[in-house]
Amino acid sequence: MNASTPALEVTGLVYAYKQNRAVDGIDLHVPQGSVYGLLGPNGAGKTTAIRAITTLLPIPPGMVRVFGRDPARDQMGVRRSLGYVPQQLSADAGLTGRENVANFARLFDVPRAVRAEKVERALDAVGLLEVADRMAKAYSGGMVRRLELAQALVSSPRLLILDEPTIGLDPIARDSVWRHIGDVRAATGMTVLVTTHYMDEAEEYCDQIALMHKGRIRAAGTPQQLIASLPPEASGTSLEDAFRYYSGGAGLEESEEGGDFRDVRSTRATASRVR
Amino acid sequence: MTSAVPAPPRAESDDGAAGVDTGTDTQSRADADADTDADALTAAAHPIRTGWTVLPARMVALSIVELQKIRHDRSEIYSRAVTPLLWLAVFGETFTRIHAIPTGRTPYLAYLSPGIIAQSAMFIAIFYGIQIIWERDAGVLTKLMVTPTPAPPSSPPRPSPPAPRPWSRPWWY
Numbered sequence: 001m002n003a004s005t006p007a008l009e010v011t012g013l014v015y016a017y018k019q020n021r022a023v024d025g026i027d028l029h030v031p032q033g034s035v036y037g038l039l040g041p042n043g044a045g046k047t048t049a050i051r052a053i054t055t056l057l058p059i060p061p062g063m064v065r066v067f068g069r070d071p072a073r074d075q076m077g078v079r080r081s082l083g084y085v086p087q088q089l090s091a092d093a094g095l096t097g098r099e100n101v102a103n104f105a106r107l108f109d110v111p112r113a114v115r116a117e118k119v120e121r122a123l124d125a126v127g128l129l130e131v132a133d134r135m136a137k138a139y140s141g142g143m144v145r146r147l148e149l150a151q152a153l154v155s156s157p158r159l160l161i162l163d164e165p166t167i168g169l170d171p172i173a174r175d176s177v178w179r180h181i182g183d184v185r186a187a188t189g190m191t192v193l194v195t196t197h198y199m200d201e202a203e204e205y206c207d208q209i210a211l212m213h214k215g216r217i218r219a220a221g222t223p224q225q226l227i228a229s230l231p232p233e234a235s236g237t238s239l240e241d242a243f244r245y246y247s248g249g250a251g252l253e254e255s256e257e258g259g260d261f262r263d264v265r266s267t268r269a270t271a272s273r274v275r
Numbered sequence: 276m277t278s279a280v281p282a283p284p285r286a287e288s289d290d291g292a293a294g295v296d297t298g299t300d301t302q303s304r305a306d307a308d309a310d311t312d313a314d315a316l317t318a319a320a321h322p323i324r325t326g327w328t329v330l331p332a333r334m335v336a337l338s339i340v341e342l343q344k345i346r347h348d349r350s351e352i353y354s355r356a357v358t359p360l361l362w363l364a365v366f367g368e369t370f371t372r373i374h375a376i377p378t379g380r381t382p383y384l385a386y387l388s389p390g391i392i393a394q395s396a397m398f399i400a401i402f403y404g405i406q407i408i409w410e411r412d413a414g415v416l417t418k419l420m421v422t423p424t425p426a427p428p429s430s431p432p433r434p435s436p437p438a439p440r441p442w443s444r445p446w447w448y
Contacts, residue, residue: 054421076423080323084421088414094344103343106336107422109324135347151418 007032007159007191008053009065015048015057022048024215030159030208035185035192037202040212041247046195047087049212050163053193054084066159080108083157083190085148087164093137097128100136101150108155122154125187126180142173146180153184160185162194166201174198178205199240209239211246218246323423333424359395363387 010028014021023045030036038046051057053064053071061072071078091100101119110118123129126146131139136147145165152160162181166174178201185192196202202209203223210220219226223239226246230236234245324332345351363384370376371383378386410416 056417056420076425079421079423082421084418086414086417088412088417090414090418092340092344092415094347095340096347099340099343103336103340104422106339107333107419107424109322109332109423111322148418 003032005032005068006030006065007034007067008036008193010049010053011063011065013049013052013059013063015045015052015059017048021215023052026210026212026215026217028210028217028220030191030193032191033185033189034207035181035194035205037206037209038193038195038212039197039199039202039209039243040195042197044212044247045215046212047163048215050161050193050195054082054161055079080155081158083152083155083160085145085152085160085162085165087167089144089148091136091139091144091147091151093135096133096135097123097139097147097150098132100147101132101154104151105154110155118154118156122150125153125184126150127176140173141169142176145169145173145177149177149180149184156188158190160190160192162192164195164197166196166198174201181205199238199243203239211243213247329423330425355395355399358398359391362391362394367391 006029008028008030010026013023013026013028015023026045026049028036028038028049038049040046048057052059053066055071055075055078059072061070064071066078067081069077069081092103095103098119101122102115105115105119105122120129120132123132126149128143128146128150131143136144139147149162149165160181165181166177169177181192182205184190194206206223208221209223209226210217211226212218219229219242221229226242227236227239230242230245234241236242236245367384367387370387374383376383376386407416
């Protein structure tokens, strides 16, 4: 495999829900082995972009490439290289942790001979091996998120996509989730694409960040570059200042709250389930 | 924009759709890369199932999930079994006594049983259909849809409906 091939390349991605252009021509270049953060306020188009990349939305050929594969032409090939943790809770509460992970191994055609070992490794990587045979409904919020991470890891994905993986978690659980993501990434060198609303997380864990607003990318670069790019009148010293600046226009008074009723309902439902 | 350096905020303009058409160079380069990368992906961690075996394998995998759930919570088996028995006991016995429907020499319970079994199967199917809606809401379905599980073949395209007739003219006219 060509090491220079980007893990993800997005060129002029556009997606509209009827008249509303949720994603309005974004370009992304995610190098292999990096942690890439996609940030933006509610309704910025992050989740729509993720859904297009993960083959959940129909898009024309040529807009997205995952390790050189086009989801519009080779849907199954792209899915095999992805590990995806959606914003909503996706672990099955009626199964044990081990069964949850083993079922995903089965869906990704992990051979029976190595399946048990791979499941053990995935659970071990997220620190759930000791409680693997407990029912998932008995897990805490952080443990459920880590279980979902194990589900995504069991197929040895090359691109891990996390849509707000720490939503609704307390700071300790958030740290734990990120620590395990970092460990897995260090061990496997996989590429991670993550969306989050927590600027401290993005600043600490992401190598590169793209700031989205109203379906477009307003700025991209390392967290330090984004902070340094703020004009003197913005007087910002943190990524949160950069976020406010780029997603709010010239000043806070011009910014508007994004997201619709569905976004709020989905976010609150997820937050209440992980509590 | 994909530059590695931060860029100032762009003013709202109507150039958002400029990137819809991808350049030919980008396309051909990506196609060339895809060939080499496809091999690398195929040779990844484990052999990949292809062809007609994929769909049956996924059906088995998803059936195992349901069986595992039933194993953990057997109350569902009991409740599903009790319902038809209740129907047979209550309605079967009642109608046997009042002879509401003439069944000839066939015992009334034997006459009623196939219908009760069919009804129970239909109720279970409806219940599991509703469960898929719940799973879609919960995110389970979203995650399943990103696994290499092909969608079942879509139904054949329906013929387009006839053009509406003028309101003053009834459809049979």
